[in-house]
Each structure stands twice: as structure tokens, then as C-alpha cells.
Amino acid sequence: MTSIQISHTEIQTFLNILSYHQINLQGFRTIHLLTFIHKILNYYKFNHTKDFFNTLQTNYDLVQNCKELLCYQQSEFFRDTSLWIQLKTQFRKLQQQNEINILFPRISTGEELYSLLIFLEEMNMLEKTNIVATEVCQNSLEQAKKGTYNLKTIQNLNKNWEEINISKPLTEYFEVAANLVNIKSYLKQKVNFHLQNIQNFYFADYSQYDIIWYRNQLIYWDVEAGNKHLTELTQKLKKGGMLILGYIEDLYTYPIYQNFEIISIEDKIYKRK
């Protein structure tokens, strides 16, 4: 990190410049903005915030790169095994439905999205599932669409695989080529990928969803912005539909919680009333 002092006024200046470029980060938590500004000053070797802001005002490429860097998140295959174990019970309740609609906003580079697809296949539910997957970062979205990952990302997956009790071998879902692994095409083809605006969700044509997968997104926003996001998502979630948050996120932080009941407090699975 740089040792440059960044004031709250400068953070607001940064937000104003991005807003001018149609990137609305109002409600993004201050500490994350500050971390990001330091990161970008380091990355582009700016010695003063003033130089950075001046360049940002006129350099569209830098704005886009900022957006990509700011929004980049790390996704993992089968993060939080206890969640997946819990989901076995919950997803069984959906097995009788003819069609299942899932919304997965902010897929990042797609590892968790493909974990969900593999899991649905294991539950014999993939065929009747429609998945809308969106991402803010163009680069991340392209990587997710491609479904190609470093071999290392799945090398330690066997333990999770065993804990979740996935019956088929890894090779059923991944093709290994040198140091890379590719998600098999039949999985990728199930996904309806879309680019989304940072604060506006893309809902496709489905009127309502059975499951909204929104893990580890609220952590970046303040309560007001988080509640606004949750309110929009709730409107698209069926009554009785599942909202899935990250392990550390607590729906009770947000006023919208009144519209939900708990399925699993440990794994942050909630049901719309």
C-alpha cells in the first residue's frame, strides 16, 4: 500500500468522477474505496491523488480499468462446504417442480456459478433449470463464459468433493489440458450470461425466480445501499423462494429481513415469506 494520505473529500471526488462516467458507487463502503484507491495508485504508480484524479477525468481507458479492478472479486469452487451439504436438503424440495429459475448476480469469474451447475447436475435438476448469470466486469464475465481455469484451482477440490458427497469424478465436469481445466460445454450452455450495471440488476425475462444466489456481495455496500439491492432482488423472488447470502453476511442487518424467514442461519439461506 502507498503511504499517501487520502482524505474523505478526495474519496468523494473519486466518487464524483466515476459518477460523471456513469459508474455509480454511492453506498460503496468507505474502507473498500480507500483500499481500492491505494491499490490503483500503486498499480499505475501515481505519486499523488491529484494526478490520478486529473487523469481519470479525461482518460476513458483508465476509467474502464478502474471499474474492472474495483469490481473484480475472487470466486472459488465449492466455497463453504457446509452450505452445499445444507443445500442438498433444500434443493430436494424443488425437485418436483417442472422448471426452476435461478438468478446469480455478480458471478465474477464463474467458479461458484459452475459449482452450482455441477451441484444441480448431481441433484438431477440441471436439465429443468434456467440460470441467469450476470457480472459487472467485462473481463470477469468473459472469463466466466470461457470457463477455463488454472489447474491449481481444482487441485485441492477432492476434499470438498468428498465432504459434499459428489458422486461423479472431477473429470465428468472438467476437461484437463496441460495446466488448464475447461468446464465441459454442456454446463456452460445452460447459462444465460449478461453484463449488468453496477447498481442495477439484470433480470432477463423470467417474472420470478426460485433461487437468488447473492453471496458475498453485500459486504461491499453500506446498509442503505445493501437494503436497496435486496429490495430489488426480493421483488423478483417467488414467495417461498430462496435467497442465499455469504457466510459472514446477516440479513438481519437490513430492514428487508422482515420479508424473510430463516432456513439456515449458519449457511445464510433465507425463504421469502
Added chain:
Amino acid sequence: MNIEQIIVIGGSAGSFPVVNVFLSQIPRDFSVPIILCLHRLKNVRHGFAEALNLKTNIRVIEPRDKEQIKPNTVYLAPANYHLLVDYDHTFAYSIAEAVRYSRPSIDVLFTSAAWVFQDKVIGILLSGANTDGTDGMSAIYQKGGITIVQEPSTCTVETMTGSAVQNIPVQYILPPEKIIPTVISLTQKHF
């Protein structure tokens, strides 16, 4: 809530026994919040806070996202997230990439604490097998906070503390048994 001082402790391999002794010696009425960032297995969610709770007079918890920092509490960074503090004195989390192979990262926590609490931070770095923590201790020092490092020769693995001692001005280099009395004297007016 006005926080007059805050303690952040980082450690990795070999730090658990030192933290355990530290916590067991903290007075029951010690009000300064303590935040622990200890490297841990990313898939093991339970057992760590519970183990630390066995020997301390103050409750040890993993804070929820946006939870307010309160006095007389020990907070433990959960597995597989970076833990930060924010300007409204609440906890924040991130799933950004690991820093020096670590998530939670000591650098991430310590740096955020230095930005937010400036010279009110006491940073303590313990035994560990990588150099996570050096940048965070540097940030604390630059903001006028206090830096304490476990004496490298007393560490099970001295890479972490050795790196800090070599690269930044450390105010106190102490064996484990001297850390708690020093911290108590540095925080005396606050409990």
C-alpha cells in the same frame, strides 16, 4: 461509541499458544477492543473461537459484517475472508485475493486499523511462517500507533516477526511473558 484505543494482533504458525496465554491474562474489565487475525485453514469454520474462549475472561467472537466494534470484546477474523475495520467503527469484509497467500491477511486488517484509528492502534505481531504483517505494522507505525513484536528468538517460526524487525521501526520487541504487562501499561487509563 468512542474508541480511545484498539489492539490488533496478528500471527500464524506457532502463535496460537502465545495468543492463548495473552488472552488468559487479560483482566476481566479490560475495555480496549482486541482484534485477532490468525492464519487458519480456509475450510474450517468452527473450533478456533471456541478454543480461545476456554481460557479467557473476555468473550471471543467472530464479528458479523457491519457489526459495531465494542469494548471488552475480543474479535477473531473468520476463515477465508479479509477482515477490515471501517470509519464508522464497524467491521467490514472482503473476498479479494489472498495477500501473501493469506486470507485473512494481517496486512489488510492492520492497514485498515491504522487508516481508521491512526495513533490509537497497538499492533502486535507474533510467530509466523511468512511475511504477512510487515506492511500492516509499517502502516501502524506511520500513523503514530504502537508496534510490538514477539522477540523472534522466542517464536516457533520467526519469519513473520523477523521480517517486521528487519524492515520497520518496532518500538517493543518482547518475549511472550512481557507482552501482556506492556500492553496493560500502555492501555492503563482505558480500563
